[in-house]
Amino acid sequence: MTRDHSLNPPTTPSSALVGAALVTTLLALYSALVFAPTDRVQGDVQRLFYLHVPAALTMYLAILLVFIASLRYLQTRDAAWDELATSGAEIGLLWGTIVLLTGAMWAKPIWGAWWTWDARLTSFFILWLIFVAYVMLRSYGGEVEQVARFCAVLSILGFVGMPITHYAVEWFRTMHPGPVIMTEGGLGRGLPGSMLATFAFGLVASVVLFANLFILRLRLEQQSRRTQQIRRHLDLMETS
Amino acid sequence: MMTNPGYLFAGFALAWGLVLVYLWFLSRRSAVVQKELETLEQRLNKAKPQD
């Protein structure tokens, strides 16, 4: 793998970014738990959406990030892109897990069930499974260079399959309507300004927090590869 | 008046718990790798005389 120094990802989250994470997170939490009005129909459990929906949107961003990084890696074979992809996938998986768990916490009191196979949940679950597959391929895929290529192909195939998966699942579900679903507060449609603002704060906080964890994970990856590189170098030197 | 407070707090706690646990794992792994990196770089500098 080559290393192209024209791509210079940050090595630690700048104090500005960390500060932003703290501020936006506190703001989002306050809005979600205190500022936003209580939903008349769903009660206070609805506040979970201010966490759940932004996390889902952030995971979609992560999917895009991993896809682009994977494409660029296959084009350039620059290790930096692969580092971006693997870090993005791992944090994306974490965010996806949060989406599923907070979704279940919301669903139990509102729908009476931890899980249903409604179209949006099912599609999201499939994406989560693909992230799981990605992370497992990372662990068991063999040596670094091979696994980088394999993971890149996996994320490309997974990304390319997203539209058709979305349609298949949706058509499947419209023929099998599940429990009458209360839409998740129909974003933008008739929502009071305070709720919209809270969603916005939540989204910003989610993205900023993601960026922080992403950079931390990226740094770990860079250092880890550097140690492998040095080891190989030392081995070569000692055997010559 | 809080309705269903249990699920609400459980949801937030779970989400934040996961983030914090992950951060903790990251920092542990990071410390290990950092130490390893320092040791290896020392070895490298000793083995390879600086020109």
Next chain:
Amino acid sequence: MNMVRFTFILISKDLRLEWRSKEVLSSTVFFAMIALTVIYFGFQPGRFQVADVGPGILWTAFLFSALLGMNRMFQAESERGGLEGLMLCPIDRTTLYLAKCGTLFVLLTTTIVATFFMFIIFFNVRLLGQLPQLALVAILGSLGLSALGTSFAAMASKTSARDILLPLLLVPIAIPLLIAAVKCTAAILSGDGLTTAQSWVQLLAAFDVIFLAAGYLTFPAILEE
């Protein structure tokens, strides 16, 4: 040598080898038989309608035996050093994709035909001139699974955890194919015919096109040394 001819040569070589050893087909067909049997015992006798659960049973059994078959096919190849040998030849890696995909397609189509027959016999299904429609669904389904399977089985065969990796990689992305195949089969078995399931047939075809193209383009990245 032109690509098409080479593809056919490779496919016929692989199929001839398979015919001699019957390694892959015997595993897939017998596994499908076992799977159908086990799934049958999972249901309460007399409490289910074949038209309802049949298609699901059929494609589930087929999917699992296909996974097994793919792994065996690429593992045998890897043990013989076949892929490495082929890579030394001046052939495009993309041609190799078409060849492997073609071989897998033949094997999977044979498997699904066998599975259909076993299903018809075990579950006493009556087909009134629906064979051509079933054939279409079988072919479209096999093709999609071959397209994806070639990519992922090639990957998995180069790792230490190939048994668990292949299903993990393939199944989530193959879900639309599974849904569509089951829907089409259900339409046929219930007597309504494929005209009522047109969008599902189109989805199957779209799936095949998308993943044949994507698999073709990404295969060189999988095979690199």
